[in-house]
Amino acid sequence: MSVETVPSATATTGTDATADAVRGVQTLSMAKAINAGLREALLADPKVLLMGEDIGPLGGVFRVTEGLHAEFGDKRVLDTPLAESGIVGTAIGLAMRGYRPVVEIQFDGFIFPAFDQITTQLARVHLRSEGTVPMPVVIRVPYGGHIGSIEHHQESPEAYFAHTPGLRVVSPSSPHDAYWMIQEAIASNDPVLFFEPKSRYWPKGPVDQDHPGTPLHASRVVRRGTDATLVGHGAMVATLLQAADIAAGEGRSLEVVDLRSLSPIDYGPIVDSVQRTGRLIVAQEAYGSVSVGSEVAATVAERAFYSLEAPVLRVSAFDTPFPPAALETEYLPSADRVLEAVDRALAY
Amino acid sequence: MAAPSRDFTAPTLQLLTPDGELRPTPEAEAYLPLVEALSDETLEQFYRDMLISRRVDVTGANLQRQGQLALWVPSHGQEAAQVGSGRASRPQDHIFPSYREHVVGMIRGLDPVKIMNLLRGVTLGGWDPAENGNFHLYTLVLASQTLHATGYAMGLQFDGDTATGDPDTDAAVLVYFGDGSTSQGDASEALVFASSYRTPQVFFVQNNQWAISVPVSRQSRSPISLRGGGFGMPGIRIDGNDVLVSYAVTRQALEEARAGDGPSFIEAVTYRMGAHTTADDPTKYRTDDEVEYWRQRDPITRYRAWLEARGASAAFFEEAEAEATDVAADVRARLLDATAPPRSAIFEHVYSEPHPLVEAQAAWLEAYENSFEGEGQ
Incomplete structure (x- = not known):
């Protein structure tokens, strides 16, 4: 992924996109x-x-x-x-x-x-x-x-x-x-x-701007799939969708759930998904130990134990302070690291 | 080249000497008219406030010793600082206390039983400031309330509820903290924000000489009042055991605040005669001589001497004693009636809107407790 930079103050014309707030x-x-x-x-x-x-x-x-x-x-x-x-x-x-x-x-x-x-x-x-x-x-x-x-x-x-x-x-x-x-x-x-x-x-x-869609504290399936469920939030959702795209090219169907709310967590769509796919991978940019992903893994294990075909796996940053940026692509979970976890889950 | 001065001093304003003579220090003379304008009734009210406060304080300490309170936070010795400043506020003002301002709360109309319920382990606060004289909740994380007070004062400004020129409706904020709290970053940040936004606000530090066992010299090498100027507001040091100067200086600062002249910083030099809390043993860190020095400067004794000299009747003092005894007995009786809250209080009000995790846990606990019904009989 390329490193994007903060746009300068002169790079945009200011309030054009917001001044009139045109609906639609x-x-x-x-x-x-x-x-x-x-x-x-x-x-x-x-x-x-x-x-x-x-x-x-x-x-x-x-x-x-x-x-x-x-x-x-x-x-x-x-x-x-x-x-x-x-x-x-x-x-x-x-x-x-x-x-x-x-x-x-x-x-x-x-x-x-x-x-x-x-x-x-x-x-x-x-x-x-x-x-x-x-x-x-x-x-x-x-x-x-x-x-x-x-x-x-x-x-x-x-x-x-x-x-x-x-x-x-x-x-x-x-x-x-x-x-x-x-x-x-x-x-x-x-x-x-x-x-x-x-x-x-x-x-x-x-x-x-006319249709809000999903309520604030609801999680949501953003891609349908049948072989495993990927759960994440924020920027990780794009990474999970990228992983699902790659997997589709290899004949695997991955479902992606966007958490959206980390407190409270809406487990309904997640548990429902796991009951269909039997496998769960939780991904996040945060440290994995004692994380939001840990909580999702524990709760799904409680609520969907008999549906699980494999242990719930977490894909996280390492439990080290964020490294110098030159190493960030190796530090942060990538689509490939997510797919490595998918492989492990499917191997059970 | 001369070395820069490392000698920091500030005058301590006083109207009433420790012997009970009205003899203003030079810097305090300008405040005398504010006291001369007070009625006999108001002057006697100050005395009754201080006496009631001390009796309730003794009751609190006794209740703790008897196992009825988890903790008591004594205010013995600080009555003049609190009564003078508290009585200087107007009804529309907002008070942000730390956790030792029991008598300020009572002046603003808060039932001291509510404070005791907090220390009894029955509530975490439990009063609505809007229905208790705008006396906001006790805040146990030191100095955090200084920022809340400043934000509130910013809101008064934005609402146009201050600086209109009408002192009967213009509101100001009075925030209390202590010498120990002045070392907290939040206190400095509050002073920065207050000065920056010129909030209608008075910072009132009760320097009671001790932060639990650590002397004020560890918090500050210069008079704490000097910090006001460093942040861009007047800093005034007063004798905190003189109820008249406490009233007059706070009154003036609040009037300036409500007139739109900006915030002020007052350091009231006083002494905590008792322990920090009932969990503390002050004999381990301070001397009898020091305590005796301050006993000679007792705020109630000196004020009584002055009232007597100006002709208050023996009957007044007797009535005040009886009133204080009655209030303390009433507080004690009503506190002992307080019962533990229902277990649903664990969950109620954690959020103002529905939260599935908290609701599920509340339901679980109810079912769990109910599963034992009928057992062990």
Whole structure:
């Protein structure tokens, strides 16, 4: 896979794709689709605010908020001081006041200064207040590798948050899902961690602005197959579809399920699929140990034990810190590594 | 070339001397009119607040010793800092406490039994700030509430509910934290955000000299009040055992905040006469001489001396004693009536919207517990 670069501020003409928000089906990149979804949310509810570092005139380092500061102004699109705990902590205060803050964490590896506010405060205020103080805060996190960047810029920290009660965690894999899921996340009265697979920011796809399709917390079969089930989320879905394509050329039929929601996980389509195929491979860019994939594997083993013809297999990054980018293609699960696992599962 | 100064000092504002004389320090003189404007009734209210607070505090400690509370967090010695600042707030203001501000909560209308239920292991908080004087929930992770307060104050600004020029409706935020908490990164981040957005907010540090067993000198080598200026807001150091200066300085800072002049930082120098919590043994880390020094500066004793000198009747003090005794007895009786919540409370309110995992686990626990019905009889 080629290393894609962040487009420069002058590479696009700005708000063309979003200015009029024409309904119907448009072809958008995921970055533009999220931008359009954020714009819809800002238009729909004056309590929606965007907060983050460099999200104002610059439009964010990935340009996801491009044009929104110019349209909505300083009080709706806030360039904050450079302090992640401060951003999330003040977002909590704003939510207590009745706002619906949407926070951008600039890169996956920079979410940890805010970890305390997210896990000990954001996730618990509703419980602590016995239901009187909801926390409708969305935290957008560009995450994952394949962008050739430096340390702390390519990580997949979603399991920490999926492990935390009180949070909801989702990750879109396509522009269409991104457009709708960001709006559903903002509409939720619970805190939502919204993981954006940054290697998928730029490929374009259809976005139907009239038909949302799948609910926020539903998983979905994105390719039908009969020989084995592949499950993944975010950028990994594209890798799984690529693997299924290759396998089809070799006469194997693989089903692909897009998790979409990591907390809660919608097991219905997964268990149903495994009951038909008898084999499950779970893939992720994150470390495999104590991961979302571990949870899916354990739960499917509980719920579909008699349908399984082979052990559930995980294909993950290695349990080492993300390496220098020169090694990322060997570090991250590829279609070939997924197919190697498929071979092992089919050998039983 | 002269070496840069490493001598950091700040004046400590005081209106009432430890002997109970109204004799303002030079920097405090400007605040005197705020006190002179108070009615006898209000001045007596300060005394009753402090006395009730101390009686409830003793009740809390006793209940813990009797096994009725898991923990008690004493406020003994800090009554003036809390009563003065708490009484300086207006009804429309919002208070963000740490976890020792029992008397501020009571001033804002919170039933102290609710605080005790938290320390009894019956709730995790359990009050609605909107129905309890805008007194927000206790926050046990130190300094995290400073950011919530700043965000809330930003919201007041965005809503236009402050700085309209009407002090009866313009709102401000008052946030409490301690000398130990000032070392937390969140405290500094809150000061940065507050200064940056010029929030209508007062940061009120109770410097009670000890963060459990660690002295304030480990947290700061300069007066903590100096941090205000470093972040771009006034920093004022007051005698936290003087209820009058605590009231006046906080009142002025809150009025400036609600007028749109930006945030302020107040350090109230006080002393935690008791333990950090009932799990602590202060004799292991501080001397009797030090405790005695502060006992001589007791906030209630000095205020009583001043009230007596200006003519408060013996009957007033007797009534205040009786009231404090009654309140403490009532708190004790009602606390002992508190029962454990139903097991469904484990699951309720974790999410505000349906969550299949939590719902399945709630159903499982119910079925599991019910499976034992009729056994062991």
